[in-house]
Amino acid sequence: MLWSAFRQCSRRTFPHIHVPRRSFHYYSPRRTTATVPPPAPALPLQPETLAQKIGRPSVRNQSIFAILGTCVVFTYAATWTNIETDEWIEKLTHARAPSTWPHTITSADMRNAANFALVTELREGLKNVGIRTEGLGVQTRNVIMRVWATVAQTYLNVTEGKRICWKICLLNVGVWLAWKSKRLQPFMLRNFVHDPLSGRSSTMLTSMFSSRLVLLLALNVFFLDGFGSSSSFHLLKRQEQLPDGQLEASSRLHFLAFFISAGLFAALTSHIIRVKVLYPRLISRLSVASNQRPATSDTWASVLRSAPPTSRLRSFIRSTFASSLPQNPLIPRAGATGALYALMVLTALGFPNAEIALFYPPDYSVPVQWGVGSLLLLDILGIWRGWRFFDHFAHLGGAAFGAVYYVYGPRFWNWLRAGVADPRPEPGSS
Known part of the structure; x- marks a missing residue:
């Protein structure tokens, strides 16, 4: 009874909807008579060469760093030289009569x-040392003050160029002492040695003050002390001899800019030659050798660490420790020999009649041009014979920089100082 009532109710509420039926037809795909071409045979993969695996080092970043570094250091030196000169002119002007400015004021x-x-x-420094050592014994205090007075008197008696050279020598000694620390060895190898395959540019500057061997450190100090002061004196005199030469209170910043720029140029010269000339030759020979032996790694360092000698010419002298020396031409380099060659060439051109004395034999001197020319010939011979102990390319690059700067350097320095100088007001103007 309930079911019949629900059916009647549902019929009235939900009307019946008729859904038409659609027939389903299947159409088979048409068969074509065209044939699909067979796939092309796969080409055999060409094995990568050694040069493709390890890539090619670049010289762009190093060139930009050297150029920008030279511009920055010269601009900084010229700006501060102008500031110091203006300060001393103002001090001397107040100490003299106003009518004498600036005609009687000279660089001297x-x-x-x-x-x-x-x-x-220095006198104030000696007085401070005496005050601070009052609590010590009389003998100890006298020794300390005597040493201070001796060092101060020696520092005062030398020229300004030799003072800046001594400071650079102290920096080299400090870096050499850092090399003796085992804890600092990884840091020094990463930041104070220029590796042409590392891609770093800042090491071109830091390696100038780095010497790992005490023999190289002694040579750098000896040549820097001898030729550095004469180069600084030459730059100062050339500045005074120019027709439009400006007053210059100090030449130490000019010399420092020249020294750093020469080192950067020498390092860049060595980097470019080793990367663009020696590197392709070494890779081509290693590629031929890699066909007979399995490759151990795909990195520059691992491949070149076991590289055979690339020089076809042999050295005149064979020593027992020659096998322990690095043989590949891309070994990391450190030292300021490139900048020192620039100093030597500038001295030889600026003072052609000067002579240099040697330690052995005693009391024997040679003309400076003969000595510098002999060293340059020795570097050329070292490149021809394939010697690896010294960086001969950096030596020749530094010598070329010194020769070019001898011709154009003083005028360039005078022009740069005039460009960065502030316009000076006329005397008597408010």
Whole structure:
């Protein structure tokens, strides 16, 4: 009874909907008579060469770093030289009558005033040492003050160029002491040695002050002390001899800019030659050798570490420790020999009649041009014979920089100082 009532209710509420039926037809795909071409046979994969695996080092970043570094260091030196010169002119002007400015003020007057100020500073330093050592014994205090007075007097008696050379030598000694620390060895190898395959550029600058061997350190100190002061004196005199030469209170920043720029140029020359000339030759020979032996790794360092000698010519002298020396031409380099060659060439051209004395034999001197020319010939011979102990390309690059700077350097320095100088007001103007 309930079911019949539900059916009647559902019929009235939900009407019946008729859905038509559609017939389903299947159509088979048509068969074509065209044939599909067979797939092309796969070409055999060509094995990668050794040069493709390890890539090719670049010289772009190193060139940009050297150029920008030279521009920055010269601009900084010229700016601060102008500032110091203006300060000394103002001091000497107040000490003299206004009518004498600036006609009677010379560069020598400013240097003499700077030396007098240095004397006062050293005397104050000696007085401070005496005050701080009052609690010590009489003998100990006398020894300390005597050593301080001796060092101060020696520092005062030398030229300004030799003072800056001594500071560079102290920096080299400090870096050499850092090499003796085993804890600092990884840091020094990463930051104070220029590796042409590392891709780093800052090591071109830091490697200038790095010497791992005490023999190389002694040579750098000896040549820097001898030729550095003469180069600084030459730059100072050339500045005074120019027709439009400006007053210059100090030449130490000019010399420092020249030294750093020469080192950067020498390092860049060595980097470019080793990467663009020696590297392709070494890779081509290693590619031929890799067909007979399995490759151990795909990195520059691992491949070149076991590289055979690339020089076809043999050295004149064979030593017992020659096998322990590095044989590939891309070994990391450190040292300021490139900048030192620039100093030697500048000295030889600036003072052609000068002579240099040697330690052995005693009391024997040779003309400076003969000595520098002999060293250059020795570097050329080292390149021809394939010697690896010294960086001969950096030596020749530094020598070329020194020769070019001898011709164009003083005028360039004068032009740069005039460009970065502030316009000076006329005397008597408010």
